[in-house]
Amino acid sequence: xxxxxxxxxxxxxxxxxxxxxxxxxxxxxxxxxxxxxxxxxxxxxxxxxxxxxxxxxxxxxxxxxxxxxxxxxxxxxxxxxxxxxxxxxxxxxxxxxxxxxxxxxxxxxxxxxxxxxxxxxxxxxxxxxxxxxxxxxxxxxxxxxxxxxxxxxxxxxxxxxxxxxxxxxxxxxxxxxxxxxxxxxxxxxxxxxxxxxxxxxxxxxxxxxxxxxxxxxxxxxxxxxxxxxxxxxxxxxxxxxxxxxxxxxxxxxxxxxxxxxxxxxxxxxxxxxxxxxxxxxxxxxxxxxxxxxxxxxxxxxxxxxxxxxxxxxxxxxxxxxxxxxxxxxxxxxxxxxxxxxxxxxxxxxxxxxxxxxxxxxxxxxxxxxxxxxxxxxxxxxxxxxxxxxxxxxxxxxxxxxxxxxxxxxxxxxxxxxxxxxxxxxxxxxxxxxxxxxxxxxxxxxxxxxxxxxxxxxxxxxxxxxxxxxxxxxxxxxxxxxxxxxxxxxxxxxxxxxxxxxxxxxxxxxxxxxxxxxxxxxxxxxxxxxxxxxxxxxxxxxxxxxxxxxxxxxxxxxxxxxxxxxxxxxxxxxxxxxxxxxxxxxxxxxxxxxxxxxxxxxxxxxxxxxxxxxxxxxxxxxxxxxxxxxxxxxxxxxxxxxxxxxxxxxxxxxxxxxxxxxxxxxxxxxxxxxxxxxxxxxxxxxxxxx
Ligand code: ATP
Ligand code: MG
Numbered sequence: 001x002x003x004x005x006x007x008x009x010x011x012x013x014x015x016x017x018x019x020x021x022x023x024x025x026x027x028x029x030x031x032x033x034x035x036x037x038x039x040x041x042x043x044x045x046x047x048x049x050x051x052x053x054x055x056x057x058x059x060x061x062x063x064x065x066x067x068x069x070x071x072x073x074x075x076x077x078x079x080x081x082x083x084x085x086x087x088x089x090x091x092x093x094x095x096x097x098x099x100x101x102x103x104x105x106x107x108x109x110x111x112x113x114x115x116x117x118x119x120x121x122x123x124x125x126x127x128x129x130x131x132x133x134x135x136x137x138x139x140x141x142x143x144x145x146x147x148x149x150x151x152x153x154x155x156x157x158x159x160x161x162x163x164x165x166x167x168x169x170x171x172x173x174x175x176x177x178x179x180x181x182x183x184x185x186x187x188x189x190x191x192x193x194x195x196x197x198x199x200x201x202x203x204x205x206x207x208x209x210x211x212x213x214x215x216x217x218x219x220x221x222x223x224x225x226x227x228x229x230x231x232x233x234x235x236x237x238x239x240x241x242x243x244x245x246x247x248x249x250x251x252x253x254x255x256x257x258x259x260x261x262x263x264x265x266x267x268x269x270x271x272x273x274x275x276x277x278x279x280x281x282x283x284x285x286x287x288x289x290x291x292x293x294x295x296x297x298x299x300x301x302x303x304x305x306x307x308x309x310x311x312x313x314x315x316x317x318x319x320x321x322x323x324x325x326x327x328x329x330x331x332x333x334x335x336x337x338x339x340x341x342x343x344x345x346x347x348x349x350x351x352x353x354x355x356x357x358x359x360x361x362x363x364x365x366x367x368x369x370x371x372x373x374x375x376x377x378x379x380x381x382x383x384x385x386x387x388x389x390x391x392x393x394x395x396x397x398x399x400x401x402x403x404x405x406x407x408x409x410x411x412x413x414x415x416x417x418x419x420x421x422x423x424x425x426x427x428x429x430x431x432x433x434x435x436x437x438x439x440x441x442x443x444x445x446x447x448x449x450x451x452x453x454x455x456x457x458x459x460x461x462x463x464x465x466x467x468x469x470x471x472x473x474x475x476x477x478x479x480x481x482x483x484x485x486x487x488x489x490x491x492x493x494x495x496x497x498x499x500x501x502x503x504x505x506x507x508x509x510x511x512x513x514x515x516x517x518x519x520x521x522x523x524x525x526x527x528x529x530x531x532x533x534x535x536x537x538x539x540x541x542x543x544x545x546x547x548x549x550x551x552x553x554x555x556x557x558x559x560x561x562x563x564x565x566x567x568x569x570x571x572x573x574x575x576x577x578x579x580x581x582x583x584x585x586x587x588x589x590x591x592x593x594x595x596x597x598x599x600x601x602x603x604x605x606x607x608x609x610x611x612x613x614x615x616x617x618x619x620x621x622x623x624x625x626x627x628x629x630x631x632x633x634x635x636x637x638x639x640x641x642x643x644x645x646x647x648x649x650x651x652x653x654x655x656x657x658x659x660x661x662x663x664x665x666x667x668x669x670x671x672x673x674x675x676x677x678x679x680x681x682x683x684x685x686x687x688x689x
Pocket of ligand 2: 139192
């Protein structure tokens with residue numbers, strides 16, 4: 001598994017100094033030394049095969065990090081390598097005059113980024129983007145970086161709040177186990193897969209000390225609460241409670257040993273992540289006291305019991321579906337844990353309220369069995385999603401610094417990786433869409449921009465072709481017609497539409513796209529999107545419903561009746577809420593569907609490895625703003641001009657034109673070469689008494 005970390009890696013001498021081309025001949029001839037090639041820009045020719053051979057050799061030699069121009073390639077060791085992440089090593093990279101000259105490591109990226117915040121004329125916020133497919137190690141890497149900054153950017157003061165004296169860095173680190181317990185799950189690809197996107201902002205004061213942090217999350221995969229693919233699991237926290245609760249807690253939360261819950265598949269698998277105690281302690285450090293924790297776990301137990309409520313088909317359409325016999329106990333337990341009145345809970349699941357006509361008359365319609373199931377699932381997802389958002393806000397209030405106490409930040413972006421399963425739906429479409437955006441951002445900001453800048457500055461450069469994923473993005477989000485717009489249109493029209501019809505609409509409206517494919521052998525209605533990372537087949541069944549993500553207003557109203565103190569916070573009686581509950585058939589504010597919410601996702605980046613290496617290998621490793629360049633080299637230039645034989649002092653006009661901000665890179669390059677050329681004479685002149 002491979003992942004790529006984009007930090008801001010300036011000042012590398014990948015280009016200059018050593019005779020790299022000679023090295024690489026030697027390396028390609030001598031396989032035995034291939035693992036010593038620690039920068040992929042030294043590989044020649046740069047092809048997937050040579051790059052893979054090099055990475056393979058390094059992996060076999062336990063060398064898990066390799067530079068690739070401006071990025072770092074990290075290989076997942078799939079085994080503990082504690083010596084690679086020791087505080088001593090962190091300090092070594094921090095103290096190094098040029099960390100990028102040490103062995104490639106995530107700490108080198110971390111340190112360079114840390115220096116970049118301050119090394120420029122104006123302190124500039126920096127971000128590190130960790131990209132890679134699911135299971136590549138993105139979350140692991142983000143955690144490593146957080147630990148690194150907790151050591152090198154430690155603040156000298158400790159916090160006394162929450163009756164626990166601790167450092168802010170420790171508290172920030174404690175946000176990881178909590179967020180992962182509630183937002184990560186075991187999937188086919190990764191036992192600890194992040195089911196939400198995360199951007200964490202590590203806040204630094206003017207002395208470069210970490211004073212706090214802020215977390216922003218993106219699109220939690222809440223469908224997992226009620227529906228898990230075969231061999232996958234629900235969010236870790238549910239298993240943690242069931243496995244880790246004490247005897248008293250089990251009694252309190254109605255979780256007897258060996259109880260079976262339909263929303264809790266594969267409970268027999270024991271994972272490292274199933275540690276309830278770790279989550280509880282981390283919550284305590286974040287200021288979530290024991291009674292509040294118990295309240296959270298009680299609500300989650302209520303959701304588990306809700307999942308065991310099943311309905312039987314009603315023979316008479318005018319009648320509500322009845323509860324299955326063994327579900328009667330579950331509804332009672334769930335109602336008691338969620339502190340909801342039992343009868344209204346059942347009624348809300350069984351009966352739909354419709355307002356219609358000019359007078360807004362209220363009608364009640366018994367739901368079909370499938371509708372009852374959908375309402376039950378919707379209730380659970382609603383509670384879980386609000387609980388997750390609330391937890392993030394509590395974490396933020398615990399770790400976020402005063403606005404006055406920080407001036408810059410280092411951002412870490414860890415989003416879910418590219419996914420392709422046997423059955424892919426809206427969740428995978430959103431995740432892969434995010435990864436396409438990351439890829440495009442990288443293409444635009446690095447591959448394309450860098451080459452355009454070289455061309456603009458008149459530097460000697462032959463354009464490197466790269467895979468532009470614009471066609472794929474046009475297919476997903478383009479205007480006026482795209483997969484997103486077609487799915488949104490179906491939601492807006494609210495017409496009965498089968499999975500097969502959606503497939504036909506997508507295929508006929510977007511037939512011209514080179515990135516749209518069709519699997520003739522598929523028995524289920526589906527379409528294929530050819531992503532930059534590979535083709536993925538998406539099933540159309542349920543896509544529109546998932547995108548609508550409808551929340552019947554009765555469900556919110558029901559939850560507002562809860563006597564539970566946590567649910568009261570999550571579902572406050574809000575007058576605004578009423579105004580949002582527009583009756584059906586009325587003109588309403590545009591509904592924000594899942595994909596349209598997702599389209600606001602920003603700050604994303606990723607890479608095409610081979611193109612990155614090509615451009616980095618051939619490109620200029622050092623980029624200095626014009627003003628800095630003038631300030632740094634003006635004195636040297638004057639000295640050189642004086643020293644070099646036959647030189648004359650440039651007139652003010654000449655100097656002005658040489659150093660003007662409009663001077664192209666090629667001119668500056670020539671000047672710099674002149675300076676370097678004259679340096680030996682200058683050194684000699686300086687040495688002569
Ligand atoms: P997803 O997109 O599914 O969230 P991810 O890229 O975040 O995946 P991680 O959860 O970070 O993947 O890594 C998967 C697993 O690989 C980790 O739980 C850990 O066991 C192992 N792993 C990753 N990187 C390392 C590392 N540097 N050292 C040791 N183990 C690692
Ligand atoms: Mg992850």
